[in-house]
Amino acid sequence: xxxxxxxxxxxxxxxxxxxxxxxxxxxxxxxxxxxxxxxxxxxxxxxxxxxxxxxxxxxxxxxxxxxxxxxxxxxxxxxxxxxxxxxxxxxxxxxxxxxxxxxxxxxxxxxxxxxxxxxxxxxxxxxxxxxxxxxxxxxxxxxxxxxxxxxxxxxxxxxxxxxxxxxxxxxxxxxxxxxxxxxxxxxxxxxxxxxxxxxxxxxxxxx
Amino acid sequence: xxxxxxxxxxxxxxxxxxxxxxxxxxxxxxxxxxxxxxxxxxxxxxxxxxxxxxxxxxxxxxxxxxxxxxxxxxxxxxxxxxxxxxxxxxxxxxxxxxxxxxxxxxxxxxxxxxxxxxxxxxxxxxxxxxxxxxxxxxxxxxxxxxxxxxxxxxxxxxxxxxxxxxxxxxxxxxxxxxxxxxxxxxxxxxxxxxxxxxxxxxxxxxxxxxxxxxxxxxxxxxxxxxxxxxxxxxxxxxxxxxxxxxxxxxxxxxxxxxxxxxxxxxxxxxxxxxxxxxxxxxxxxxxxxxxxxxxxxxxxxxxxxxxxxxxxxxxxxxxxxxxxxxxxxxxxxxxxxxxxxxxxxxxxxxxxxxxxxxxxxxxxxxxxxxxxxxxxxxxxxxxxxxxxxxxxxxxxxxxxxxxxxxxxxxxxxxxxxxxxxxxxxxxxxxxxxxxxxxxxxxxxxxxxxxxxxxxxxxxxxxxxxxxxxxxxxxxxxxxxxxxxxxxxxxxxxxxxxxxxxxxxx
Numbered sequence: 001x002x003x004x005x006x007x008x009x010x011x012x013x014x015x016x017x018x019x020x021x022x023x024x025x026x027x028x029x030x031x032x033x034x035x036x037x038x039x040x041x042x043x044x045x046x047x048x049x050x051x052x053x054x055x056x057x058x059x060x061x062x063x064x065x066x067x068x069x070x071x072x073x074x075x076x077x078x079x080x081x082x083x084x085x086x087x088x089x090x091x092x093x094x095x096x097x098x099x100x101x102x103x104x105x106x107x108x109x110x111x112x113x114x115x116x117x118x119x120x121x122x123x124x125x126x127x128x129x130x131x132x133x134x135x136x137x138x139x140x141x142x143x144x145x146x147x148x149x150x151x152x153x154x155x156x157x158x159x160x161x162x163x164x165x166x167x168x169x170x171x172x173x174x175x176x177x178x179x180x181x182x183x184x185x186x187x188x189x190x191x192x193x194x195x196x197x198x199x200x201x202x203x204x205x206x207x
Numbered sequence: 208x209x210x211x212x213x214x215x216x217x218x219x220x221x222x223x224x225x226x227x228x229x230x231x232x233x234x235x236x237x238x239x240x241x242x243x244x245x246x247x248x249x250x251x252x253x254x255x256x257x258x259x260x261x262x263x264x265x266x267x268x269x270x271x272x273x274x275x276x277x278x279x280x281x282x283x284x285x286x287x288x289x290x291x292x293x294x295x296x297x298x299x300x301x302x303x304x305x306x307x308x309x310x311x312x313x314x315x316x317x318x319x320x321x322x323x324x325x326x327x328x329x330x331x332x333x334x335x336x337x338x339x340x341x342x343x344x345x346x347x348x349x350x351x352x353x354x355x356x357x358x359x360x361x362x363x364x365x366x367x368x369x370x371x372x373x374x375x376x377x378x379x380x381x382x383x384x385x386x387x388x389x390x391x392x393x394x395x396x397x398x399x400x401x402x403x404x405x406x407x408x409x410x411x412x413x414x415x416x417x418x419x420x421x422x423x424x425x426x427x428x429x430x431x432x433x434x435x436x437x438x439x440x441x442x443x444x445x446x447x448x449x450x451x452x453x454x455x456x457x458x459x460x461x462x463x464x465x466x467x468x469x470x471x472x473x474x475x476x477x478x479x480x481x482x483x484x485x486x487x488x489x490x491x492x493x494x495x496x497x498x499x500x501x502x503x504x505x506x507x508x509x510x511x512x513x514x515x516x517x518x519x520x521x522x523x524x525x526x527x528x529x530x531x532x533x534x535x536x537x538x539x540x541x542x543x544x545x546x547x548x549x550x551x552x553x554x555x556x557x558x559x560x561x562x563x564x565x566x567x568x569x570x571x572x573x574x575x576x577x578x579x580x581x582x583x584x585x586x587x588x589x590x591x592x593x594x595x596x597x598x599x600x601x602x603x604x605x606x607x608x609x610x611x612x613x614x615x616x617x618x619x620x621x622x623x624x625x626x627x628x629x630x631x632x633x634x635x636x637x638x639x640x641x642x643x644x645x646x647x648x649x650x651x652x653x654x655x656x657x658x659x660x661x662x663x664x665x666x667x668x669x670x671x672x673x674x675x676x677x678x679x680x681x682x683x684x685x686x687x688x689x690x691x692x693x694x695x696x697x698x699x700x701x702x703x704x705x706x707x708x709x710x711x712x
Contacts, residue, residue, distance in 0.1 A: 104387045
């Protein structure tokens with residue numbers, strides 16, 4: 001093993017002996033900005049501070065209720081059971097002659113056990129988020145993509161791409177009509193130039 | 208140590224084409240990486256199709272560029288928008304954004320670039336020395352060792368991942384199951400294909416990574432669209448002053464070393480090391496109260512550490528073939544697509560490739576430093592472009608990009624399915640990282656498990672009697688059982704847990 005002490009340390013020990021001399025810096029910083037969120041880092045527990053920043057990023061995202069947690073855990077169990085049945089039908093073999101279903105069976109059994117454990121703790125769980133009205137935006141976004149892939153082989157990518165872009169801009173992003181129309185057209189032209197004209201990717205296209 | 212392959216590697220890397228691709232990689236890596244919320248794993252996943260159809264070495268060099276660019280892109284959003292791209296730059300937010308509010312955003316970004324460069328370089332030098340040693344050690348590994356190693360790797364990543372550990376392991380199990388879809392390598396039986404021809408060859412890595420990381424992230428961010436968008440602060444004077452440099456040089460040095468050491472460990476090395484480096488600096492500081500209010504060391508230390516760790520997490524990938532975190536899982540997938548199988552044999556059998564990969568990291572790192580400082584102004588302007596406009600463009604890049612991989616519409620379907628799954632997982636508290644990692648390691652794990660069982664003639668105790676696999680399994684058990692046992696002990700210590708939870712609410 002290479003001795004890790006040999007590792008080059010450009011700014012290593014020499015500097016480390018002298019903690020940065022910064023008499024004036026703290027005063028200036030403190031005078032300028034006593035932000036509310038910086039109090040989060042006051043505590044010595046760094047993990048807590050990190051959690052606080054993460055929580056701040058999620059402040060508009062209330063946690064899901066116990067029913068949603070139970071349903072999630074239930075879905076995991078169902079998936080696990082289905083996979084167990086599927087693996088069983090593949091032929092599980094034995095330990096000395098593993099069959100095609102051996103490994104999937106082991107994994108899906110683990111999945112069932114974990115799912116049941118999750119179900120048991122579902123009431124205490126707090127890490128899932130509640131679906132809100134803005135979750136419909138996501139559904140709409142997925143719908144545009146499904147529409148895109150459904151028609152791309154028939155009419156090429158240009159029209160569905162422009163429509164997808166337009167829906168995302170105008171209805172999901174609340175951009176102005178003008179911005180939405182111009183950006184959608186610009187994006188499709190740019191994609192055409194790059195993928196069809198320059199790279200000659202055989203993506204279905206109309207023109 | 209024989210230096211000639213190392214130097215040959217440099218020769219390869221310094222060819223003008225490769226330089227150009229590395230440069231392009233750094234720039235587009237940063238471009239996509241500054242999109243709010245898109246971390247390195249998502250960025251690299253979205254850009255995977257760009258690297259196809261290029262010669263392997265060139266493609267890998269470009270990937271290194273994308274990797275470093277994406278890493279730094281996350282730093283830019285942390286400092287300017289208070290939006291960390293991924294967990295490893297969360298701590299940068301504290302002091303980086305505080306500095307930005309004081310009008311010192313440029314200094315924060317400059318110090319972050321310099322710290323990243325130093326951390327990355329220290330780490331690459333150490334990697335060049337250490338990787339061949341580890342690879343030599345791992346050459347004797349047989350299927351049982353690989354079984355143990357892959358299991359331990361997946362478990363560690365799931366354990367260290369952010370959020371619920373149980374859910375992370377569930378995600379990993381789903382990834383392992385997804386990896387079994389398609390024809391079984393041993394018996395040619397079709398598994399879980401539901402008579403779909405497109406599934407017969409198994410699921411492709413690219414749509415899964417692009418969907419779960421890329422689209423999933425974009426859809427998740429879509430919900431926050433109506434939140435007031437914070438305008439990024441103006442950036443002036445990117446060059447840190449001499450006083451800033453002097454003040455942060457110790458932090459950069461310590462962060463680099465700490466990052467390198469922690470990065471070798473599987474499982475979110477970059478996150479852990481940035482936290483550890485920040486905590487170390489805060490503890491060492493004469494006046495810890497400065498931290499969180501714009502202390503320059505508070506940016507320098509975690510940024511040096513996370514880049515050093517990101518680089519040293521290449522060691523388990525390149526020498527053992529085990530990716531240490533989600534980003535490495537994406538790189539692993541990208542290397543497999545280039546017909547490069549990372550593993551202990553890589554150093555000896557394909558030295559030009561191995562050293563090409565390692566040396567491309569030097570180059571990516573240098574380009575990062577050279578490009579980021581003058582380009583910061585450009586990226587700030589990109590951040591002014593509203594996320595509502597960038598989101599559909601990124602979606603289209605993903606949809607069209609995934610098509611270009613195999614010229615197959617089915618891949619677009621897959622990317623949408625996994626995008627929706629990625630959204631749901633984020634929403635319900637499952638980290639998609641372990642799923643992708645487990646998917647990438649799935650076939651290796653199953654193969655080596657079945658081979659081992661054949662070797663042992665069906666006796667699973669064989670895993671425990673071999674010294675290395677036995678040790679690894681012991682470690683596996685410790686990691687798997689320690690948290691629940693500790694939780695149980697903690698519960699016993701607080702006699703009335705219901706009261707406690709009420710207080711917390």
